[in-house]
Amino acid sequence: MSTVQLNTEEIYKLLEDVKDPEIDTVSILDLGMVEDVTVSGQNVSVKMLPTFLGCPALSIIQKNVETALRQLPAVKNVSVEFLRSPSWTSDRITEKGKAGLKVFGISPPPRQMKSDGSWHVDCPYCESTYVTMENIFGPTACRSILYCKACKNPFEAMKPMIKII
């Protein structure tokens, strides 16, 4: 019996279609959630990093990954595992991911915080720097709520998650 050989490239291609359940312009790859993909025969193992430990979307993402990969006839088993280490940090978001966030109206997280622990983001709509933080916490664990004083739009920003030593 001949079997079709699977390769990891194909798998990554399918993972590009697995979007964040709450932000449909950004894939889990763009978010930097996928740490490793291994293919062994017809079995695929995907190792992922949770963005936030209490994120209720994790089980949905897991299911969506399984569904996406099972589309390939050559795939028999899919295992998705969330790793404890390394920790997901917001600098894992790719440039494509940042652009996708902006399309959705979410400012990407800054790479660095200032020495006093504060950070700055610009308005995703008009690029103005004249913004105020309304709430560090937002509709999901990973987002904050801001307001642009220039274009008068409220907007969200992804929280920086940076290793603090």
Next chain:
Amino acid sequence: MKNESLKNIAIKELLLQLADDDFIHSYRGAEWLGLAPHIEEDVASASISQDTMGHAAIYYKLLDELGEGDADKLAHDRPAKERRNAIILELVNGPGYYMKDPDYDWAFAVVRNYFYTQAKAIKVQSLHSCSYEPLAEVAQKVQMELYYHLMHWKTWFVQLLGSGHEEAVLRMKAAIGKTMQDFAGVFSLGQYGEEMVELGLIEGEADLKKKWIEAITPIFESVGLAATIEIGMARGDGRNGQHTEDLEKALETLSEVYATDRAASW
């Protein structure tokens, strides 16, 4: 646990303490939903409670890996006397009931949340060098999320005490007095505390407490409070199973759904 090594027992005890603390803390935080002082705070405290429940869940998961049963069972199906959380975290938010006339005390919430979050940050920092590798790994992630929680509660604490508003200051001082009476329970490591330290799992109670006092003293001073910080365990040590009726009632409420059908999937 008779035939288990002391090391295993100490690891499980520590994980239970960490998990149960975050679990009941998150529950009390979630009880503010819809009742917080303003809408932004409702969003913030709900988000913090969700993170904190995630922390409890990951500690329960580590316990599951050590054969203690799954997270749902650990969270819902253990009587009060088996819980290891510190007593200060189980006390009600105030008189009344969530669904009927809740007369909750925001000053107490702010003080308890700030004190606990600062204490948790110090413990989690200590766990970075935990000799039990899975716990050291989890601690890295928890600490990143905790950064925002601590910033949030510290801001409330400083703003209410520095407001110059008489009622705010009076209520905050009363809440500080109330919280301190039982706060030493957060630092207690229970009956296996010495083993935990010897095995390199976490620093000792005295060291953790000292670091906590060092962290909060400048904040106390910044709002003009004399920084004599004396904490006790007026109602007993939750690490050894001593608890109040408040915990029993909370467990009864939160496990109501679980108890109706234990086999249901969540």
